[in-house]
Amino acid sequence: MKNLVLSTFMLCMLWLTGCKKDELNDQSAAIDNAIAENMFDDVYKRIDEEAANSESMNGKLSDYGIQTFASLGCADSVQILTTNGGFPKTMTIFFNQNICSDGRIRNGKIVSVFTGKYRDSATVITTHFENYTINGNEIHGLKTIKNNGTNSNGFLNFSIQVDTASIITSSGTISW
Numbered sequence: 001m002k003n004l005v006l007s008t009f010m011l012c013m014l015w016l017t018g019c020k021k022d023e024l025n026d027q028s029a030a031i032d033n034a035i036a037e038n039m040f041d042d043v044y045k046r047i048d049e050e051a052a053n054s055e056s057m058n059g060k061l062s063d064y065g066i067q068t069f070a071s072l073g074c075a076d077s078v079q080i081l082t083t084n085g086g087f088p089k090t091m092t093i094f095f096n097q098n099i100c101s102d103g104r105i106r107n108g109k110i111v112s113v114f115t116g117k118y119r120d121s122a123t124v125i126t127t128h129f130e131n132y133t134i135n136g137n138e139i140h141g142l143k144t145i146k147n148n149g150t151n152s153n154g155f156l157n158f159s160i161q162v163d164t165a166s167i168i169t170s171s172g173t174i175s176w
Helices: 002-053
Strands: 065-070 077-082 089-099 105-114 124-134 137-150 156-169 172-175
Touching (some): 002 089, 002 137
Antiparallel strands (some): 124 137
């Protein structure tokens, strides 16, 4: 009888320990996912802010060459490269240890290639990073946003894909 009680007790302990470890792994994965999603959503906000306000995205600046102008957000500057008199255009957003209104410190570059105007149907925006960090967390990956036009309710609809994404933090690397 002692062996049965002892065996039952040991099995219960193993089961409880295993559950707690799985729950811990699930929580860790959820936290990592939330961090990654937050970081990539933040990048989208920076691009949206600069693209929506940039005169070059509205076609008011020169159609050829490189033009650099002051950021309307928290970046140091924004540079637009146009090679063929229209689209595609490459927008590079420069940060140099900038403390933004949300209290986050940004450094490095966000580089986005626009195939058309931001709010035009079928426009594709492809974004990558050059030594880009948010609060010291290094962001890597390729983000693609496609404007699918309006949905049945008349609202703009976008599809977003993130490839080979990783965030290097002081605690390790998050692959997303």
